[in-house]
Amino acid sequence: VSETPSPPPPDRPGAAAHPAAGIRTYALIAVFLFLLTAMEVAVFYIQALAGVLIPVLILLALAKFALVAMFYMHLRFDHPWFSYLFVGPLMIAVGLAIGLLWLFHVFGSTGLRTPPGG
Amino acid sequence: VFLHNAVRSVRRGPPAPADPWDGRTLEWAIPSPPPSYNFAALPEVRRRDALWLTKYPDARGPGLADPAALVTPRGPIHMPPPSAWPLLTALAMLVLSAGPLVHLGVVVVGGILTVVAAVGFALEHLPARGAGAGGHAEPPGPAGVDPRKLGFWAFLGSECLFFGTLVSVYLVYKGRSLVGPYPHDAGGVPGILNIPLTSISTFDLLMSSFSMVLAVAAIERGDLRATRRWLAATIAGGLIFLGFQAWEFTEFVHKGLGLTTNLFANTFYVMVGFHGAHVSAGVLWLAALLVLAIRGRLGRPQAVLVDIAGLYWHFVDVVWIAIFTLVYLIR
Numbered sequence: 001v002s003e004t005p006s007p008p009p010p011d012r013p014g015a016a017a018h019p020a021a022g023i024r025t026y027a028l029i030a031v032f033l034f035l036l037t038a039m040e041v042a043v044f045y046i047q048a049l050a051g052v053l054i055p056v057l058i059l060l061a062l063a064k065f066a067l068v069a070m071f072y073m074h075l076r077f078d079h080p081w082f083s084y085l086f087v088g089p090l091m092i093a094v095g096l097a098i099g100l101l102w103l104f105h106v107f108g109s110t111g112l113r114t115p116p117g118g
Numbered sequence: 119v120f121l122h123n124a125v126r127s128v129r130r131g132p133p134a135p136a137d138p139w140d141g142r143t144l145e146w147a148i149p150s151p152p153p154s155y156n157f158a159a160l161p162e163v164r165r166r167d168a169l170w171l172t173k174y175p176d177a178r179g180p181g182l183a184d185p186a187a188l189v190t191p192r193g194p195i196h197m198p199p200p201s202a203w204p205l206l207t208a209l210a211m212l213v214l215s216a217g218p219l220v221h222l223g224v225v226v227v228g229g230i231l232t233v234v235a236a237v238g239f240a241l242e243h244l245p246a247r248g249a250g251a252g253g254h255a256e257p258p259g260p261a262g263v264d265p266r267k268l269g270f271w272a273f274l275g276s277e278c279l280f281f282g283t284l285v286s287v288y289l290v291y292k293g294r295s296l297v298g299p300y301p302h303d304a305g306g307v308p309g310i311l312n313i314p315l316t317s318i319s320t321f322d323l324l325m326s327s328f329s330m331v332l333a334v335a336a337i338e339r340g341d342l343r344a345t346r347r348w349l350a351a352t353i354a355g356g357l358i359f360l361g362f363q364a365w366e367f368t369e370f371v372h373k374g375l376g377l378t379t380n381l382f383a384n385t386f387y388v389m390v391g392f393h394g395a396h397v398s399a400g401v402l403w404l405a406a407l408l409v410l411a412i413r414g415r416l417g418r419p420q421a422v423l424v425d426i427a428g429l430y431w432h433f434v435d436v437v438w439i440a441i442f443t444l445v446y447l448i449r
Contacts, residue, residue, distance in 0.1 A: 023335060030328040034321065041317045044447045054448055061443035064324075065436050072331045073432045079263045082271045089275035093282025100286045 021071055029071045036064050142170035155197045203239035210235045237406070244415045270426050274433050281437050284392060285444060288385040295380035299373055302449045310373055311446055312366065319362035320442045323397075326355025327435040330404075334428045340418040342411060349408045349424075352431065356401040363394045386445065393441060396434050403427050 040060045043049050049056060070076040075083050101107060136150040147169050148156055165171050214228030292301075302309035333348035367387070375383045407427055410416040416423070 021335075023332065026328060026331050026335070030325065033324045033328075037317065037321055037324065040443065040447055041313065044313060057443050057447050061439055064439045068324075068327060068432055068436050068439070072327050072435075073429055078267075081263060081268060085268070085271040085275045086278070089278040090282075093278045093286075096279070096282055097286040097289065100290050104290045106290060106292075 021074065021077060025071060029067050032067055033064055036060050036067075137169075140173075142167045144168055154200075201239070201242060203235055203242055207232065207235040207239055241410075241415075244410065244420065264422055266422060267426060267429070270429055274429065277433060277437075281389075281393070281440075284385075284389040285440060288389050288445060291381040291385050295382045297380050299370075299375045299379070299382075301382055301386070301445070310370060310375055312369070313446060315362065315366065316442065316446050319359050320438065322355055322362070323359045323435055323438050326352045326359070327432050329355060330428045330431045334421070334425050337416070337418060337421045337424045342417065345416070345424065346408060346411045349404055349411060353401055353404050353408065356397055356404070356431075360394060360397055360401070363390070363397075367391075390441065390445070393434070393437055396437070400427075400431050400434055403430065 040057055043053060043056050043060070069086070075086065134150050136148070137146040138150075139146070144161060144163065147161070161168075210228055210231035212228075214225060214232050217223075217225030217228045298304075298307060299310040300307065301311045329348045329351040333345050333352060336342075336344035336348055370383075377383060377387050404427060407416060407424060
């Protein structure tokens, strides 16, 4: 696979031109995504890591999320307005999730949890 | 008297020339009938009563920079032609939204009309069938940003909030189901989630993102054959993922997990089901692009259309990355 970056179309200045990313980069990202997913599944089955399961899995998922958003969605190379439009609401969504979990005592121990797997 | 005058003028009156009143302000500088773009070039106004001073110069200085430039285009002007599709789309959406008040059939009819009108609207400005990679390019918006991509990123931002809410509700009710089946092993009872199977479908979706980005790269360098190949591969990846999801849902129902069985079922089906609906919409979108590419109506000037479809597909992928971790892997 050769590195063949996409040249900016001369008739569309400012449009879909991603000169910084090439096919080799995309392939490398795909390999990383595969490895990270394999690590996630492995971590899930390794009992010794049960204590750190949540932070490790969240870190691995964040890495995958960032790779896809930055390289496949071209946020790293495109106009920063796109990043603001995406990351802004994403932060609100994360804040919403954390707020709701706190409000419903998920972080504490007073929940109505019944069976451990439920 | 006005109506009589208007009708008589329209039917028998002589055509009005440009500037019939010997006007003094700028709007009288354009020809008659006025072109849809009004001014061919942005007029540079140096004085009040700019046109008057151009016609009748006095000692107070120049009026317009160059009145002839206003009617002589300096370059190609891009103006979308008049279209009925936006109005038809709005009317179809009216039928769709009024449907729940009347009958389910009206919802279906409104939905079909909305899809037809939206597709007609979307395809209107593409080059004709067999025209090859022709067509004109959209001018960039402010700061060189394509306004369609900007709008689509705003949409993806709203989608973050949509899925954020669904995931939040799932997590809030996680572990609060009073009856089984439960997602993970509990008290010697095996969980219902099939991690190996979902790992495979996750890998499949990730690889479809890879083929999607290759399709975007291919059309940006004008390689239509590779574009068609990678679009087809992405569609296949999406269909395989949907097949896995259909199989999973069917298994769950056979194991007694209906939509209203418990809190887990309710929140799980709504969240994962909405994600599956997004994947289905993406498959249809990509299939439409593939058909256009095969018919020669998609070329390098339309690369941004494939780019935007790619953004949607990757977004569906990153949502699944979150769901796979938060729902399937975290006990």
